Amino acid sequence: MEIKFSIRRHDPMDRESPGPYYREYVVDAAEGMTVLEALLKISEEEDPTLAFRRSCRSAICGSCAMTVNGFARLTCNLQVIPEYEKMGAMRIEPLANHRVVKDLVVDMAPFWEKMEKAAPFLMPAGGSETSPVTIEDQARIDESQRCIMCGCCNAECNSLEIDERFIAPAASAKAWRFVGDVREGHQAKRLERLSEEHGIWDCVRCIHCTQYCPKDVKPLKQIESLRSAAMKAGVLDNPGARHVEAMADSVERFGRLDEAAMTFKTLGFLRSLGMIPLGLKLERHGKMPRPYLFPQIMEIDEVRAIYDEIEKKSGLKPKKEE
Amino acid sequence: MAEELKYAYYPGCVSQHMTRETNDATRLIAGKLGIGLYDMPRANCCGAGLLTDYDYKLYLALNARIFAEAEAMEMDIMTICSTCLMVMSAANRDLKRDPRLLEETNQVLAAAGLHYSGKVEVKQLLWVLAGDYGLERLKEQVTRPLGRLKVAPFYGCHSLRPSDALGFDDPEKPWSLEATIRALGAEPVEYRGKTKCCGFQVDLVAEKTATKMTGVRLLDGKRNGADCFVTPCPFCHINLDNYQGLAEKSVDERIDMPVFHLSQLVGLAMGLSPKELGLSRHLVSPERVLK
Numbered sequence: 001m002e003i004k005f006s007i008r009r010h011d012p013m014d015r016e017s018p019g020p021y022y023r024e025y026v027v028d029a030a031e032g033m034t035v036l037e038a039l040l041k042i043s044e045e046e047d048p049t050l051a052f053r054r055s056c057r058s059a060i061c062g063s064c065a066m067t068v069n070g071f072a073r074l075t076c077n078l079q080v081i082p083e084y085e086k087m088g089a090m091r092i093e094p095l096a097n098h099r100v101v102k103d104l105v106v107d108m109a110p111f112w113e114k115m116e117k118a119a120p121f122l123m124p125a126g127g128s129e130t131s132p133v134t135i136e137d138q139a140r141i142d143e144s145q146r147c148i149m150c151g152c153c154n155a156e157c158n159s160l161e162i163d164e165r166f167i168a169p170a171a172s173a174k175a176w177r178f179v180g181d182v183r184e185g186h187q188a189k190r191l192e193r194l195s196e197e198h199g200i201w202d203c204v205r206c207i208h209c210t211q212y213c214p215k216d217v218k219p220l221k222q223i224e225s226l227r228s229a230a231m232k233a234g235v236l237d238n239p240g241a242r243h244v245e246a247m248a249d250s251v252e253r254f255g256r257l258d259e260a261a262m263t264f265k266t267l268g269f270l271r272s273l274g275m276i277p278l279g280l281k282l283e284r285h286g287k288m289p290r291p292y293l294f295p296q297i298m299e300i301d302e303v304r305a306i307y308d309e310i311e312k313k314s315g316l317k318p319k320k321e322e
Numbered sequence: 323m324a325e326e327l328k329y330a331y332y333p334g335c336v337s338q339h340m341t342r343e344t345n346d347a348t349r350l351i352a353g354k355l356g357i358g359l360y361d362m363p364r365a366n367c368c369g370a371g372l373l374t375d376y377d378y379k380l381y382l383a384l385n386a387r388i389f390a391e392a393e394a395m396e397m398d399i400m401t402i403c404s405t406c407l408m409v410m411s412a413a414n415r416d417l418k419r420d421p422r423l424l425e426e427t428n429q430v431l432a433a434a435g436l437h438y439s440g441k442v443e444v445k446q447l448l449w450v451l452a453g454d455y456g457l458e459r460l461k462e463q464v465t466r467p468l469g470r471l472k473v474a475p476f477y478g479c480h481s482l483r484p485s486d487a488l489g490f491d492d493p494e495k496p497w498s499l500e501a502t503i504r505a506l507g508a509e510p511v512e513y514r515g516k517t518k519c520c521g522f523q524v525d526l527v528a529e530k531t532a533t534k535m536t537g538v539r540l541l542d543g544k545r546n547g548a549d550c551f552v553t554p555c556p557f558c559h560i561n562l563d564n565y566q567g568l569a570e571k572s573v574d575e576r577i578d579m580p581v582f583h584l585s586q587l588v589g590l591a592m593g594l595s596p597k598e599l600g601l602s603r604h605l606v607s608p609e610r611v612l613k
């Protein structure tokens with residue numbers, strides 16, 4: 001089957017070359033051929049100047065990650081014909097949210113810098129080196145251990161797209177690998193650092209990382225685990241944790257989300273004042289949320305009974321900082 | 323006669339308050355289409371994604387309480403909020419997938435005298451129209467086709483992902499919103515950002531990220547020729563419409579883009595008036611595109 005590939009070309013180092021531009025190649029795709037095999041065919045038979053990375057060809061090394069028809073994929077485990085049949089096109093571009101070095105090769109340095117920020121090594125407390133690790137302990141961090149550092153999640157991350165300083169999903173998932181490890185001795189310190197600006201609370205929960213991770217690491221789930229652990233460890237003095245606390249409180253009181261109370265509790269008095277101009281505009285359109293005027297849902301006692309039951313089981317209610 | 327479509331109706335907190343125009347419009351169009359919406363007076367908030375950060379088991383139990391109510395009504399749930407859809411669907415997926423988790427959650431529910439056996443499905447208005455009701459049937463109800471209107475479909479994230487919990491549409495090649503726009507006689511606009519995030523989850527937490535994200539999405543649709551946006555999610559609506567002024571500042575460009583709730587666009591094509599559909603509640607007036 002002959003399939004037209006449209007490939008983004010760009011050599012930012014070559015001042016003379018035009019770019020970026022798309023060049024088309026026709027590939028005779030056999031059943032089962034992967035996108036990476038097609039690229040190898042193009043570079044071997046037609047255009048040796050096409051730059052791209054690959055190594056293991058078995059979805060293990062992570063180096064062949066690219067954008068295929070708009071979404072981050074490992075090209076070595078993506079078959080050409082089904083992808084083409086689904087999308088009606090074959091457009092290959094470098095990973096998004098990364099600087100292009102040449103053609104399909106991107107600069108991974110910021111990716112590694114974020115990883116380093118997550119301190120990807122165990123720092124056991126004294127004596128814990130020999131502490132037993134149960135199967136359940138291991139299972140908690142299983143998913144975050146599967147990462148092959150391909151960068152697909154960061155390429156799809158909506159928050160990273162807007163804020164390049166955001167810690168982003170790959171390093172967050174890695175952070176849970178250590179925070180969630182029973183042998184780790186510095187959870188609280190780690191959680192404090194992760195809760196700083198541009199940290200875990202800046203994730204917009206778009207789920208793209210989880211959807212496009214080829215190894216099912218589920219980075220968003222690991223971020224949720226970090227946030228939950230941070231709250232339980234009493235790391236509450238930040239807008240993200242305050243926002244969640246306000247929600248939990250609102251649901252327990254009214255059974256509903258109380259927009260006004262949440263704004264006030266998350267931002268505090270002074271920053272809420274900054275919302276006044278927008279508030280006035282909303283008021284004119286009848287959209288200003290009213291604090292505490294919310295009707296309670298029926299049978300709110302059932303909701304409270306559920307809170308109590310969970311609290312009994314897991315000692316909920318995050319500790320306030322003294 | 324086709325059997326009446328009946329749903330346990332879960333508007334979500336934000337559509338009962340800040341964006342209540344979409345709740346009103348939904349009830350109006352459902353009435354005209356003959357879709358039965360039955361209120362859930364006991365239903366609690368799904369947690370809007372935030373309770374998962376607080377405690378996963380609490381999030382599961384509170385969502386299971388919603389499902390138990392629908393189960394007692396012997397109906398599936400219909401919501402008009404993509405975030406509620408995602409949050410409830412993910413909880414439902416986890417509970418249905420893992421009998422031990424369901425059992426454990428039921429032990430918590432027992433404290434409130436409740437039980438969920440795992441039978442409920444969760445849908446949103448878009449799926450009900452494009453799936454259960456059917457777009458051919460919807461077309462027959464269109465009395466004032468929205469000719470010439472170029473509409474940017476804004477799915478946002480939560481009506482498509484995680485696809486293993488939602489399932490109705492394809493996250494890489496979605497069709498339902500475009501097909502609905504076409505059924506109403508308007509023209510869908512293609513643009514990259516249609517399945518990306520509006521940023522609402524961090525409106526109060528990382529405001530700069532949120533407003534810029536909203537601005538980038540609006541400009542993306544605008545540059546691809548949209549006259550207006552439509553979204554199935556009230557939270558997306560809040561960012562795209564209410565916060566458009568802030569978004570304009572963050573991208574340093576005037577945008578002036580009307581944003582419809584899905585229910586309103588359907589209502590307009592069915593001949594309902596802007597007043598009935600609460601269009602005056604929008605901060606960016608849609609008047610210009612309705613002439």
Ligand code: SF4
Nearest residue numbers: 157203204206207209
């Ligand atoms: S869910 Fe959060 S971390 Fe994952 S891609 Fe979206 S913004 Fe990034």
Ligand code: SF4
Nearest residue numbers: 147148150151153213
């Ligand atoms: S979390 Fe998944 S997508 Fe992200 S770098 Fe690791 S393997 Fe790749």
Ligand code: FES
Nearest residue numbers: 057061062064076
């Ligand atoms: S070449 Fe190693 S993951 Fe694709």
